[in-house]
Amino acid sequence: MKPSLVSAWTAAYFLALSQSVSGKDCVCELKNLQRPFPTEKLDTILTEASQCNRSITSSQITEVDVLMLGVQRRLDQLEKSVSVLENEDDGDLYGAVSLRIIELELAEVQVLLGKLKNTIKSNKQLSEITATKLQNMTEGMQELEGFDLSYVVSKQQENRRMKRQLAECQQELHTTPQTPTLHPRRCPQGQLVNVNGPRTYGLTQYGTSYSYGAWGKDPKPAPGKEGMYWLVALTRSNAYANFVRHYSSLSTILGGVGPVDSPISSSNPSTNTIVGPNVVQYGDALYYGCYNTPSVCRFNISTRTVTKTPLPQNSGFNNKFPFGHLDATYIYTDLDFATDESGVWVVYTTPDNFGNVILSEVLEGSPPSLGRSWRTSLHKRTATNTFMACGVLYATRFLDKQTEEIFYSFDTETMEERYDLKIHLKKMQTNIQSLNYNPRDRMLYAYSNSYIVSYYAVFQ
Ligand SMILES: *[C@@H]1O[C@H](CO)[C@@H](O)[C@H](O)[C@H]1NC(C)=O
Ligand SMILES: *[C@@H]1O[C@H](CO)[C@@H](O)[C@H](O)[C@H]1NC(C)=O
Ligand SMILES: *[C@@H]1O[C@H](CO)[C@@H](O)[C@H](O)[C@H]1NC(C)=O
Numbered sequence: 136m137k138p139s140l141v142s143a144w145t146a147a148y149f150l151a152l153s154q155s156v157s158g159k160d161c162v163c164e165l166k167n168l169q170r171p172f173p174t175e176k177l178d179t180i181l182t183e184a185s186q187c188n189r190s191i192t193s194s195q196i197t198e199v200d201v202l203m204l205g206v207q208r209r210l211d212q213l214e215k216s217v218s219v220l221e222n223e224d225d226g227d228l229y230g231a232v233s234l235r236i237i238e239l240e241l242a243e244v245q246v247l248l249g250k251l252k253n254t255i256k257s258n259k260q261l262s263e264i265t266a267t268k269l270q271n272m273t274e275g276m277q278e279l280e281g282f283d284l285s286y287v288v289s290k291q292q293e294n295r296r297m298k299r300q301l302a303e304c305q306q307e308l309h310t311t312p313q314t315p316t317l318h319p320r321r322c323p324q325g326q327l328v329n330v331n332g333p334r335t336y337g338l339t340q341y342g343t344s345y346s347y348g349a350w351g352k353d354p355k356p357a358p359g360k361e362g363m364y365w366l367v368a369l370t371r372s373n374a375y376a377n378f379v380r381h382y383s384s385l386s387t388i389l390g391g392v393g394p395v396d397s398p399i400s401s402s403n404p405s406t407n408t409i410v411g412p413n414v415v416q417y418g419d420a421l422y423y424g425c426y427n428t429p430s431v432c433r434f435n436i437s438t439r440t441v442t443k444t445p446l447p448q449n450s451g452f453n454n455k456f457p458f459g460h461l462d463a464t465y466i467y468t469d470l471d472f473a474t475d476e477s478g479v480w481v482v483y484t485t486p487d488n489f490g491n492v493i494l495s496e497v498l499e500g501s502p503p504s505l506g507r508s509w510r511t512s513l514h515k516r517t518a519t520n521t522f523m524a525c526g527v528l529y530a531t532r533f534l535d536k537q538t539e540e541i542f543y544s545f546d547t548e549t550m551e552e553r554y555d556l557k558i559h560l561k562k563m564q565t566n567i568q569s570l571n572y573n574p575r576d577r578m579l580y581a582y583s584n585s586y587i588v589s590y591y592a593v594f595q
Contacts, residue, residue, distance in 0.1 A: 172282050173279070173282075176275060176278075176279060177279055179275075180272050180275045180276060180279075183268060183271075183272055184272060187265055187268055187269070187272075190261060190265065191261065191262075191265060198254055199251070199254055199255065199258065202247060202250055202251045202254060203251065205247050206244060206247045206248060206251065209240060209243055209244045209247060210244060212240055213237065213240045213241065213244065216233065216236055216237050216240060217237060219233055220233040220234060220237060324525070324577075324594035324595070325525075325594050325595030326525075326527070326594060326595045327524050327525075327527070327529065327541070327544075327558065327592055327593070327594055328558070328593055328594060328595050329558055329592075329593035330541065330558055330559070330560050330579060330590045330591070330592055330593065331590060331591040331593060332561065332579075332588075332589065332590035332591050333561065333563060333588045333589060333590055334578065334589045334590060334591055335385065335389070335587070335588065335589045336563050336586060336587075336588050337389040337586065337587060338389075338585060338586055338587075339366055339368070339388065339389075339391060339585070339587055340390075340391025340394070341368050341585065342585070343584075343585040344368075344370075344585070345368035345369055345370055345373070345585060346373060346566075346568065346584045346585050347368070347369040347373040347374070347412040347465075347466075347568045347569075347582070348366065348367055348368035348369055348376075348412055348568065348569065348582045348585075349366075349367050349412050349413065349414050349415070349568075349569035349571070349580070349582050350364060350365060350366045350367070350388070350580055350582055350587045351364070351365060351415065351416065351571055351573055351580035352364055352365070352416075352573050352575065352576065352578075352580070353365065353416045353417060353418070353419065354417055354474050354573050354574050354575040355417055355418045355419075355575075356419065356575075357418075357419035357436075357437065360381075360419065362383060362384055363381050363382065363383060363384075364381070364382045364384070364385060364387075364388045365379055365380065365381050365382075365416045365421070366379070366380045366381075366382065366388060366394075366587070367379050367380070367409060367412075367414050367421070367423075368380075369409070369411075369412055369467075370403065371403045371404060373466055373467075374404075374410060374411065374454075374466060374467040375403050375404040375408045375409060375410060375426070375467075376399075376403065376408070376409040377398065377399050377400045377401070377402065377403035377404070377405075377407075377408050377409065378396045378397060378398045378399055379396070379397050379399065379409075379416070379421050379434070379436070380394045380395070380396050380397075381394065381395045381396075381397070382394055382395075388587070389587075397434075397436055397439060398439070399421075399434050399439075399441065400426075404426055404427075405426065406426060407425070407426065407432065407434075407441045408426040409421075409423040409424070409426075409432075410423065410424040410425065410426055410427075410452070410453075410467055410469075410470075411423070411424045411467040411468050411469060411470055411471075412465070412467075412468065412568045412569040412582060413468055413470065413471035413472055413473075413520070413569045413570075413571070414472055414569070415472040415473065415474050415479065415571050416436075417474050417478065417479045418499060419435070419436045419437055420433050420434060420435050420436060421433070421434040421436065422472045422479050422481075422497060422503075423470075423472065424452065424467075424469060424470035424472075425443055425452075427452070427453065428445070428452065429445065429446045429449075429450040429451065429452040429469070429470075429483070430443045430444060430445045430446060431443060431444050431445075431446065431470070431472075431481055431497055431503060431505070433502070433503045442501060442502035442503060443502060443503070444497075444502055444503045444504050444505060446470075446481070446483055446495075446505070447485060447493075447508075448485075449485045449486055449487065450469075450483050450484070450485050450493075451469040451483060451484055451485065451490075451515075452469045452470070453467070453469070454466055454467050454469065455469060456469050456483070456484045456490055456515050456516070457469060457515075457516070458471070458515060458516065458518055458519050458520055458521075459516040459517070459519070460517075460519050460532060460533035461533065464516070465519065465520075465566070465568060468520075468568075469483060469484075470482070470483050471483070471520065471521050472497075472571070473521065473522050473523040473528075473571055473572065474523065474571060474572065474573065474574065475522075475523040475524050475525060475526065475572060475574050476524075476525055476526070476574040477496075477526060478496065478497070478498075478499065479496075479497040479499070480494060480495065480496060480497060480523045480528075481494075481495050481497050481505075482494055482515075482521045482528070483495075484515045488510050489514075490514055490515055490516060491510065491511055491512055491513055491514050491515065492511045492513040492514075492515050492518070492521065492528075492530070492545075493508060493509070493510050493511070494508065494509045494511065494528050494545065494547070495507070495508040495509075496508075507547075509528075509545065509547055509550070511528070511545045511552060512552060513530055513543055513545070513552075517532065518530040518531060518532060518543065519531050519532055519533050519539065519566075519567060520539075520567055520569065520570040521570075522570050522571050522572045522579065523572060524572045524574070524592060524594075525594075526546065526547045526548055527544050527545065527546045527547070528543075528544065528545040528547070529541050529543065529544050529556070530542065530543035530544075531560065531567070531570065533566075534559070536562065536565045537561065537562055538559050538560065538561065538562060539559070539560040539562055539567055540556075540557060540558065540559055540560070541556050541558035541559075541560065542554060542555075542556050542557065543556060544556055560579075560581075560590060562583060563583060563586060563588060564583040564584035564585075564586050565583075565584060566583060566584055567581050567582070567583045568582050568583065568584070569581065569582045570582075572592060577591065577592045577594070578590065578591060578592065579591075579592055
């Protein structure tokens with residue numbers, strides 16, 4: 136045997152290879168240089184362990200439970216009997232009988248309590264003895280491990296410990312919620328919990344001519360335009376518009392008095408035409424879906440110029456991925472613009488996200504551009520509209536003619552998606568063509584079958 140192989144053996148053994156003088160016999164001598172393994176000691180510990188196991192049986196443990204249950208039942212009975220006695224004691228025979236019953240019940244409880252006391256005492260003794268024995272066995276095993284020169288046992292133990300830690304680690308990974316993000320929340324007012332209203336409800340100067348449109352207030356108004364309201368009615372085929380109208384106050388928009396029009400394109404539809412009802416005004420500019428191209432258009436109200444930025448390739452436009460309910464859709468609602476505390480957002484979808492909502496930030500630079508994007512699991516066609524508040528996307532669905540329900544939310548900070556929101560919007564008309572939140576006055580502005588409606592958003 137080669138020396139390298141010998142050294143691979145445990146050092147506890149000494150191997151001697153000798154050849155006898157005759158040259159015929161080969162003798163291999165194996166000498167153990169160590170103390171012999173104390174097999175008897177291991178046997179003793181094993182015996183003690185099984186004795187220990189037998190002395191603490193589960194029946195001893197359940198005995199206590201059974202006794203406790205017995206005491207509990209008797210005490211309940213006793214209580215009932217006492218109240219019977221209290222109610223029926225006429226100082227007569229009946230009272231005496233009840234009292235006798237109570238005496239008997241009390242005696243039974245005392246017997247049970249005595250038994251319980253003894254059981255607990257003996258269990259306590261048993262557990263003390265067992266603890267001593269266990270300590271003794273542990274020490275014995277540690278001593279025996281000293282013979283484990285190739286560290287088989289200790290390595291196995293180490294492996295077991297590591298496996299346990301791994302399992303615990305995996306467990307923690309599954310149970311601990313996502314670590315809270317350190318970003319400050321976009322808004323201190325918390326989560327949307329309710330919507331009150333309608334606050335305002337009325338027709339515009341168009342009467343019932345145009346059932347698709349949008350209105351609202353600029354959350355970041357130009358100086359001097361803080362009280363203004365904007366209105367866009369889709370004046371062509373419920374799909375297109377080529378100007379935005381401004382009113383100085385709520386009463387003038389409801390009364391149709393003194394509007395100021397800002398033309399965006401000369402004809403309707405054509406290049407720069409507004410497509411779809413879900414437009415917003417922010418920072419004195421109108422954000423809307425561009426004509427015949429999947430892009431975000433921005434109309435600068437003071438300079439009356441349009442700049443644009445494309446959405447990702449294959450994004451829906453021209454009525455490909457509209458909002459909907461039941462078997463109906465809200466035509467040309469491929470793009471939905473939203474405003475909240477942090478700015479402007481756009482909701483749209485693509486075939487590679489299976490028609491599920493994609494949310495992107497719209498950055499204000501010149502020209503506008505897209506910021507971060509989030510892919511959600513919300514199928515766009517199952518929602519009637521969306522809006523943003525505090526970095527959370529909310530979606531609505533059609534419940535019935537009187538009620539629209541905010542049922543879905545997607546938090547852009549935690550990525551938490553919920554389908555169990557049950558915030559109801561009281562409708563005055565059957566459908567809501569556009570819905571948007573204004574972080575400045577915390578109002579929701581809706582355009583509903585030619586009517587302009589507003590609601591008050593309630594936060595936690
Ligand atoms: C102790 O008892 C339990 C259940 O009766 C059994 O599964 C276990 O193997 C026993 N252990 C020993 C060391 O005898
Ligand atoms: C502890 O173990 C030793 C043998 O390892 C034995 O002689 C002794 O009686 C044990 N003590 C108790 C309290 O079990
Ligand atoms: C609109 O145009 C003016 C003048 O160029 C500019 O100062 C302003 O920032 C523009 N607004 C937006 C939202 O781009």
